[in-house]
Amino acid sequence: MDIAEFLFPNDTHPHWTLMIVIYPYITGLVAGAFIVSSTYHVFKVEALKPVARFSLIFAFAFFAFATAPLLTHLGHPERALNMLFTPNFSGPSMMAGFGYIYLTYGLLLIFEILFVYRIPMIEMLENKNTPKWRVLIYKILTLGSRDKSPDSYHMDHKVAVFLGGLGIPLASMLHGYVGFIFGGVKAVSWWFTPLMPVIFLLSASVSGIAGIILLYVLIKKWTKTHLDMMTVRALVKLLWTFLIFDFVLEMLEIGVHAYGGTEHWHHIHELLSGPLFYTFWIGQVLILTAIPFVVLGFLTLLKFSDRVVLTLGMISSLMLVFQVLFMRWNVVVGGQILAKSERGFLEYHPLWFEKEGILTTIIILSAPFIFLWILGKIFPLWNDDDNYEIKHQNDHFDNKIHIKHEKNDLIDTKSIN
Amino acid sequence: MKLNNFLNNKNITQDVIDLDRRGFINKFLEGTVAGSLFVVVPMGAGDIFHELAEDHEKNLLAMNPDAKYVFIVDITQCIGCGSCCVADKKENNVPDGQYRTWVERYVIDMLENVYVDSPNGGLNGFNEQRTDIENEIRDSFFVPKLCNHCEDAPCIQVCPVGATFTTPDGFVIVDGTHCVGCGYCLQACPYGVRFINEKTHTADKCTWCYHRVRKGKLPACVNACPTGARKFGDANDRNSEVSKILHSPAILTVLKKDLGTAPALFYIGKREEVV
Structure with missing residues (x-):
């Protein structure tokens, strides 16, 4: 029996387009970067120390623009605060929780940054070479504190560990709930799976870690400063770990769906073998997942020179950053082009100059990088930019490991080049 | 008097139709009087509208x-x-190209192929036959669609600001002054009855003409249907037509039952091809 195409007259084009594709993408980068930072702060993975601060600032830069695509999308952005004032908790609406989780997470992120940067900020405040505008900012952000004693350093450290620990479940919630927004929609069979929040969370971690690797290496190469290969290797391992779970769960989800073979699966099957064939199977799975999966596996399991790790790690990270963007597209747009009439597919081709078009997307996705650059002027992105931590190494329980790393494994970018 | 009868019996069908005739004449006279006053006393027109309201x-x-x-x-x-x-x-x-209700035409040929269309939502009727069907046609029928006013409405569940809600008398309504236009309800509705109104930029859908029902009138579509294919009323009122149908041996089905939305829109004679 052939099924001739028919769409419900109101269901002719996807309503959630590029803005809603990049919104989970941005929050995913936030969550992923925070996980990198907390892996050092909470789980004491020393190799990640050089990017621990940067990850926090990276997370904040993207966090600041997480609502930009949403506000661009809303029919009435001026009513956006209704979500905070009259949240629908009786449904409950997953979207209603966003404002609260987003704000709580934002506060935590800001406090974490303030505690991690308190002493460096005091040092820069007291440095006579610091420009006046920055001194003013530091005066505000240190809230009048001038205490640089080892005791206060340890206190900062304790608070940062606590906030980092609290931040892991909160960052997971922030992104897990984004997955819930899609996973809870029973009307869209491509979305309706309990695994959706988990898959979103894991792919978020993948994109965040990959983003950190890319920017760490690029910025260090660009500024011709000290690049820690231990860190790159540790990040590559972390990236592969998350990729394994992400990829396996995504495939299992489809596998179980297919095995069950319900009516819904037949629609999904048509979707995956039809309009989503190139973006899902070829783009997301075959090229952007399978290749980095194998490459990162080799990089993790076998010994390679720094140059190989750096080059292949960069390429894999770049591919994975796009893989997650493809995944968001395939979920968000894919679910909507599945017609609710169950007879065919909707069409969607983004335009360059529409309100939620490609140009707007590029602007919103570029904004966090510009903001990151501005933030970098205020908060030194790298731990070796100030000497305070080294001065206090004696107080730190893990100083031996750190010194060992410094002696043996630190490689100047120049030597790699 | 008719109004009192309506309140006492809650027999929403015949009484309301009668009431509607009177209502029409009343409104017509009101309109004529108001319109002429509007011409005569343009400065005071605002007050007239206020009184009418x-x-x-x-x-x-x-x-x-x-x-x-x-x-x-x-x-x-x-x-x-x-x-x-x-x-x-x-x-x-309702803006052009958007639909609170529409009619679908189903055509099934001898080889069980199903062809569905709804040109302009059925707004112009179905004056032209389908020419793309090669096989002999077995069967053809029309299916009107509108909001299901579900008891467990997914659109209400997902609305982040509570702009969509169920009234105490069971209607699923959108508060256009509160809606943020996020479109989550459009995703959640399995029936595709919701749309973002292009004029108001807020979610919009069929209300079963709640504004009319609260005045004792029938929904506009029910009122207009020449064959009685659309029926509306109170199922708890034993004398209502809908109650009689619900208690009759007629086979009543709902759309996408497995999604557990508990629609209050029932179909008589819905074939399995209808989604």
């Missing part, structure tokens, strides 16, 4: 939380004339 409020009936309103579509009666769609569009000022 007050009169509107006076006509509102008390909410009946004990009622269980249901909508029944008898597919075997629908002739695809599109009167319901025209009435709805005019009553609710």
Whole structure:
């Protein structure tokens, strides 16, 4: 029996387009970067120390623009605060929780940054070479504190560990709930799976870690400063770990769906073998997942020179950053082009100059990088930019490991080049 | 007097139709008088409109939380004339290309191929035959669609700001002044009845003409249907037509039952091909 195409007259084009594709993408980068930072702060993975601060600032830069695509999308952005004032908790609406989780997470992120940067900020405040505008900012952000004693350093450290620990479940919630927004929609069979929040969370971690690797290496190469290969290797391992779970769960989800073979699966099957064939199977799975999966596996399991790790790690990270963007597209747009009439597919081709078009997307996705650059002027992105931590190494329980790393494994970018 | 009868019996069908004739004449006279005054005393026109609005409020009936309103579509009666769609569009000022209700035409050929279409939502009726069907046609029928006013409405569940809600008398309504236009309800509705109104930029959908029902009138589409394919009333009122149908041996089904939305829109004669 052939099924001739028919769409419900109101269901002719996807309503959630590029803005809603990049919104989970941005929050995913936030969550992923925070996980990198907390892996050092909470789980004491020393190799990640050089990017621990940067990850926090990276997370904040993207966090600041997480609502930009949403506000661009809303029919009435001026009513956006209704979500905070009259949240629908009786449904409950997953979207209603966003404002609260987003704000709580934002506060935590800001406090974490303030505690991690308190002493460096005091040092820069007291440095006579610091420009006046920055001194003013530091005066505000240190809230009048001038205490640089080892005791206060340890206190900062304790608070940062606590906030980092609290931040892991909160960052997971922030992104897990984004997955819930899609996973809870029973009307869209491509979305309706309990695994959706988990898959979103894991792919978020993948994109965040990959983003950190890319920017760490690029910025260090660009500024011709000290690049820690231990860190790159540790990040590559972390990236592969998350990729394994992400990829396996995504495939299992489809596998179980297919095995069950319900009516819904037949629609999904048509979707995956039809309009989503190139973006899902070829783009997301075959090229952007399978290749980095194998490459990162080799990089993790076998010994390679720094140059190989750096080059292949960069390429894999770049591919994975796009893989997650493809995944968001395939979920968000894919679910909507599945017609609710169950007879065919909707069409969607983004335009360059529409309100939620490609140009707007590029602007919103570029904004966090510009903001990151501005933030970098205020908060030194790298731990070796100030000497305070080294001065206090004696107080730190893990100083031996750190010194060992410094002696043996630190490689100047120049030597790699 | 008729109004009192209506309140006492809650027999929403015949009484309301009678009431509607009177209502029409009343409104016609009101309109004529108001219109002529508008010409004569242009400066005071605002007051006239204000008075008319007050009169509107006076006509509102008390909410009946004990009622269980249901909508029944008898597919075997629908002739695809599109009167319901025209009435709805005019009553609710629905923008072109968006639909609070529509009619689908199903054509099934001898090889069990199913062809569905709904040109302009059935607004112009179905005057032209499909020419793309090669095989002999076995069967053809029309299926009117509208909001299901689900008891467990997914659109209400997902609305982040509570702009969509169920009234105490069971209608699923959108508060256009509170809606943020996020479109989550459009995703959640399995029936595709919601749209973002291109004029207001807020979610919009069929209300079963709640504004009319609260004045003792029938929904505009029910009122306009020449064959009685659309029926509306209180299922808890034993004398209502819908109650009689619900208690009859007629086979009533709902759309996408497995999604557990518990629609209050029932179909008589819905084939399995209808989604």
